[in-house]
Amino acid sequence: MDDRKATVDKYVGTITVRLPKAWPRQSIAWGERAEQVPDHFLRWLLGETIANLEGHEDQSITKLLGYLQTLRVEDASKGFDGPYFELEGSTETNSVRGQAVDNGIDFEITMDNDTLKVVTGEDQKGRRELIQEMSVTFIHELAHFKQIRTWENVSHPWPRTFSSGGANTGIPFKDWTPDVQAAYTEFENAGTGKAAKGDPVWRRKFKALANVEYYNPKRGVDLRGRELVSHIIELVYEWRSPERFAQTFPKCKALLDRVTG
Numbered sequence: 626m627d628d629r630k631a632t633v634d635k636y637v638g639t640i641t642v643r644l645p646k647a648w649p650r651q652s653i654a655w656g657e658r659a660e661q662v663p664d665h666f667l668r669w670l671l672g673e674t675i676a677n678l679e680g681h682e683d684q685s686i687t688k689l690l691g692y693l694q695t696l697r698v699e700d701a702s703k704g705f706d707g708p709y710f711e712l713e714g715s716t717e718t719n720s721v722r723g724q725a726v727d728n729g730i731d732f733e734i735t736m737d738n739d740t741l742k743v744v745t746g747e748d749q750k751g752r753r754e755l756i757q758e759m760s761v762t763f764i765h766e767l768a769h770f771k772q773i774r775t776w777e778n779v780s781h782p783w784p785r786t787f788s789s790g791g792a793n794t795g796i797p798f799k800d801w802t803p804d805v806q807a808a809y810t811e812f813e814n815a816g817t818g819k820a821a822k823g824d825p826v827w828r829r830k831f832k833a834l835a836n837v838e839y840y841n842p843k844r845g846v847d848l849r850g851r852e853l854v855s856h857i858i859e860l861v862y863e864w865r866s867p868e869r870f871a872q873t874f875p876k877c878k879a880l881l882d883r884v885t886g
């Protein structure tokens with residue numbers, strides 16, 4: 626099996642893998658498939674995820690990957706080891722979680738006792754689902770990463786000077802730039818002519834964006850401006866139809882085009 630090392634090396638300089646104590650620590654014996662060892666499995670998973678995203682139809686996704694690749698090339702030419710990725714195995718959560726920082730992305734990947742069958746390959750369906758979930762999280766965090774680096778802030782799609790602060794509680798809607806406000810309103814309204822109203826993917830993505838974790842006026846929290854582009858690109862990933870997205874969400878597409886460059 627292709628271990629995807631060449632694929633990962635194009636984009637990522639350093640990978641740190643952390644495994645929970647509960648996971649087995651078997652070593653590789655001759656003839657054993659390397660991706661069945663948890664440490665290798667997580668690297669393999671990253672490679673499968675990137676290969677999956679490389680094959681996506683939408684340019685905004687390939688452009689974000691291209692940005693990561695450019696950073697890797699720049700870093701390598703200076704003798705640096707970035708971008709830095711961390712892959713942490715977890716027994717705590719029931720999903721893939723990500724966190725973009727200014728020099729890379731950290732992932733927390735659940736492998737409870739059942740999903741260890743995913744590692745051994747006994748559960749092939751589970752493997753495919755994990756790659757899908759990792760792909761959605763990866764592209765979400767890559768959108769954050771690009772914004773953090775471009776505008777030197779906490780992932781709002783505008784310069785830090787436009788509105789400072791808001792790292793913990795975010796920035797209220799009235800203070801966003803007009804194009805971000807327009808894109809949010811369009812997303813909220815299910816697009817032009819409410820064309821996406823009955824669409825379950827749109828409903829799920831919008832609900833996640835307007836969740837109390839990101840928007841809680843009573844507590845003065847508004848992180849929707851920070852999260853908007855990452856949730857839009859999740860929709861783009863799942864729809865797999867650039868034409869449908871452009872027709873339904875022209876303002877969101879304009880914002881995405883500005884962010885992906």
Ligand SMILES: [Zn+2]
Pocket residue numbers: 765769852855
């Ligand atoms: Zn996010």
